[in-house]
Amino acid sequence: MKELPLAKVYQLLEPGPVVLLTTAHKGRANVMTMSWHMMVEFEPPLVACVVSNGDHSFAALKATGECVIAVPAASMADAVVAVGNTTGRGLDKFEAFGLTAVPAASVAPPLVKECFANLECRVVDRRLVAVYNLFVLEVVKAWVDPRQKSPKTLHHRGYGTFVIDGEVVRLKSKMR
Secondary structure, three states, rough: OOOOOHHHHHHHOOOOOEEEEEEEEEEEEEEEEEEEEEEOOOOOEEEEEEEOOOOOOHHHHHHHEEEEEEEOOOHHHHHHHHOOOOOOOOOHHHOOOOOEEEOOOOOOOOEEEEEEEEEEEEEHHHHHHHHHOOOEEEEEEEOOOOOOOOOOEEEEEEEOEEEEEEOOOOOOOOOO
């Protein structure tokens, strides 16, 4: 074994696909790229996510308690990375990166039309926001685009390195 620098541990435990998080505050929608999230409950579906307090979206999420988690296919990689490398403080990132905002049914932030799944969320637990910038979200409405068959997802490995889903393997499980 060779020692690994502690700053690289997160590259080994990447929690899931890179997603887009949309917020809306004071009449303006924004979108950011997010990799640090995880499921914490099946039903109701709860998702924990970290949004840096330096991100423009942090203030909107904290103020409104609403967001959409949009799951892009790997084919959107260039737009996803561009969104993540750009602040929304003075830029409409939907327009700048060719994304289409679609009204959500239950929350103010928009869905992202180009994504194969969109999860409308409300913040249900803020206890770790002040310490870790960690929000717990309840998914209140979920959407999928049936036209996008078996999309591959993008997974962040750190410092501009990504992995795309590979072969699907089905094994016996006690869960349905």
